[in-house]
Amino acid sequence: MSLPIKELINIGTKQLEDAGVADAAIDARELYCYMQGIDRTALVLRWQDELQDNQCEAYFDLIAKRAARVPLQHITGTQEFMGLTFEVNDKVLIPRQDTETMVEDALELMEKRTLRGQEYTDSLKKGGDVLDLCCGSGAIGISIAKLAKGARVTCSDISSEALETAKKNAALNGCKSVKFVESDMFDALGGRLGNKKFNLIISNPPYIPPSVIQGLEPEVRDHEPMTALDGGEDGLDFYRIIAEKAPEHLKKGGVLMVEIGFDQKDAVKELLQDTGRFEKIVGLKDLAGKDRIVVAVLAKK
Numbered sequence: 493m494s495l496p497i498k499e500l501i502n503i504g505t506k507q508l509e510d511a512g513v514a515d516a517a518i519d520a521r522e523l524y525c526y527m528q529g530i531d532r533t534a535l536v537l538r539w540q541d542e543l544q545d546n547q548c549e550a551y552f553d554l555i556a557k558r559a560a561r562v563p564l565q566h567i568t569g570t571q572e573f574m575g576l577t578f579e580v581n582d583k584v585l586i587p588r589q590d591t592e593t594m595v596e597d598a599l600e601l602m603e604k605r606t607l608r609g610q611e612y613t614d615s616l617k618k619g620g621d622v623l624d625l626c627c628g629s630g631a632i633g634i635s636i637a638k639l640a641k642g643a644r645v646t647c648s649d650i651s652s653e654a655l656e657t658a659k660k661n662a663a664l665n666g667c668k669s670v671k672f673v674e675s676d677m678f679d680a681l682g683g684r685l686g687n688k689k690f691n692l693i694i695s696n697p698p699y700i701p702p703s704v705i706q707g708l709e710p711e712v713r714d715h716e717p718m719t720a721l722d723g724g725e726d727g728l729d730f731y732r733i734i735a736e737k738a739p740e741h742l743k744k745g746g747v748l749m750v751e752i753g754f755d756q757k758d759a760v761k762e763l764l765q766d767t768g769r770f771e772k773i774v775g776l777k778d779l780a781g782k783d784r785i786v787v788a789v790l791a792k793k
C-alpha cells in the first residue's frame with residue numbers, strides 16, 4: 493500500500509487536531525519535511541507523489557509523538573530565531589517570537605541609538621559589552637553577537653546543561669568570541685569577571701507564577717524546564733534581583749532590557765524606579781500589542 497503525500501499529511505493534520513494541537517496543519521507539514529530532510533518549497537513540488545508503506549509508518553510515529561503534546565521543536569531538535577537556527581532540547585526554553593522583538597529593539601539601539609524610532613541613548617553606539625543573563629539556548633546573546641557589529645557578548649545561566657546547549661549554538665552559528673559563565677544570576681559575575689561592566693544587560697528571566705504554569709499548554713507545562721519559567725509566587729523574583737544587582741554590573745549610562753509577562757509592566761517599572769538608580773524607564777509592546785519589554789538606563793550620577 494502507498495499513499496499520496498497530500499493524503500498522508502491531511503490524515504496527520506486530523507490526528508493532531510483531534511489531540512488539541514494548535515497549529516495542526518503547520519506541524520503535520522513540518523514533521524513531514526523533517527522526516528525527509530526537505531524544506532517547505534520542496535514539499536509543495538512533491539505534493540502529489542506517493543509514499544511507500546514503511547515511510548508512512550515512520551511519519552505516523554512522528555505524528556503520534558506530537559499528538560502526545562511533545563513540542564514540535566523537541567522532535568525536530570531545532571528552532572529558528574532571528575533567521576538563525578538554534579538547537580533546542582528539554583533543558584532550555586524554546587526561543588519565542590516575542591523575544592525576537594526584544595532582540596530587534598536591542599539591535600536598533602546599537603545601530604541607530606533609537607528605540608522604535610525615538611531617540612533614546614547613545615551609550616551602545618559601538619556595540620560594547622553585552623550580557624545575556626539567563627541565556628538558556630543562547631538565542632538572545634548569540635543573535636546579538638552575530639547581527640550587531642562590535643558587540644562582545646557574555647552569556648550566563650544557572651544551568652550547566654543549558655550552557656552546553658548555548659555553546660553548541662554559538663559554534664553552530666559561527667560565533668567564536670561569545671563567552672559563557674555558569675552563574676546564579678549575578679553571583680559568579682562578580683569574581684573573575686569582577687571588573688567587567690556591561691554596556692547592555694539583556695534578559696528573558698523566568699517570570700511565570702507557578703499557579704499560572706499549571707494552566708499552560710501541555711507542551712510548555714510538561715516539557716519545558718521549570719527553572720526557565722518559574723518566577724516565584726508573583727512571577728517577579730528575578731526582576732527584584734535584577735533591579736538590585738544590575739546597577740553594579742552596568743557601565744554608567746548602560747542599558748538594561750528585560751522581557752516581561754503581559755501584566756508585569758507596571759510592577760517591573762516600579763521595581764527599577766524604587767532603586768533610584770535608573771532613568772528613562774519605558775515599556776514596549778510585542779507584535780500582538782501586549783506589554784513585553786521594559787528598558788531602562790543606568791543613571792550617570
Ligand code: GLN
Pocket residue numbers: 585588590696697698699700712720721722
Ligand atoms: N514567554 C514564555 C511563555 O509564555 C515564558 C518565558 C519566561 O518565563 N521567561 O511560555
